[in-house]
Amino acid sequence: MKKALPILIVVIIIAAGAWFYFKPSVPPSNTNQNTTSNRSLSLTLAEQNQSGQSGTANIFEVGDKTKIELTLRNSPAGPQPAHVHTGSCAELGGVKYPLTSPVNGTSDTTLDVSYDELLAQLPLAINVHKSVPEASVYVACADIKTNDGVSSAMPVIGGAANDMIVNNEPPTAPPDQASTPSPQAKVFNLTGKMFAFSQTEIRVNKGDTVTINFSSTEGFHDWTVDEFNARTKQVNTGEPASVTFTADKTGTFEYYCSVGQHRAMGMKGNLIVK
């Protein structure tokens, strides 16, 4: 026993020394992990064309790839085609990256592109289509924005949007609760065929800036509303056209196709401004 005690003390001293020696290395390794931790963005998928569908698009850096998770409320079983497009929700360009089609409102896609490479291509937007047979009808869209102010422009449609954008913009005032909503930019994506528009009613508020993205799925058409002196050019099947105007008066105004007798044959709808 006389020898055991000093040995025990030496063991304790060595153990304590070892603990102090290694302890300082722990915090720096944590710091390193933080500085290299994966980045992410959370975007609001704003409802389009009165679809009732809105939700979030989360973008994650995963090594040298990028993962995009879509979550939509009020979704059909699907599948609903979804893509990353060039441009913004207000002015969509072509498909840049196809995404996994949401089923029951959710989908995960891992893109073979790095987070930095993706963001270097802004402006980009994520959009979701109604269904495979009705892919021309858009139900939700999000502009991809980063927190350093790079954005694909145009305000997000829908009042609650700002609350859901994480880490993107300086805090903004809560949505206006007054009965008169402040003017917004509203975007509607319509198609035309023989002899109907994909949507027969468009509702906006007075003062809104309204953009109609129109394309023909069959035949030669345009989208016209006389009272706002707004009309797209006349386009053939597959061709897009767009018009933006300010809805500066209230009422119900008929929009129609000005080609031939299309209006008389039922190619019309109502623009309701409240």
Ligand SMILES: [Cu+2]
């Ligand atoms: Cu027409």
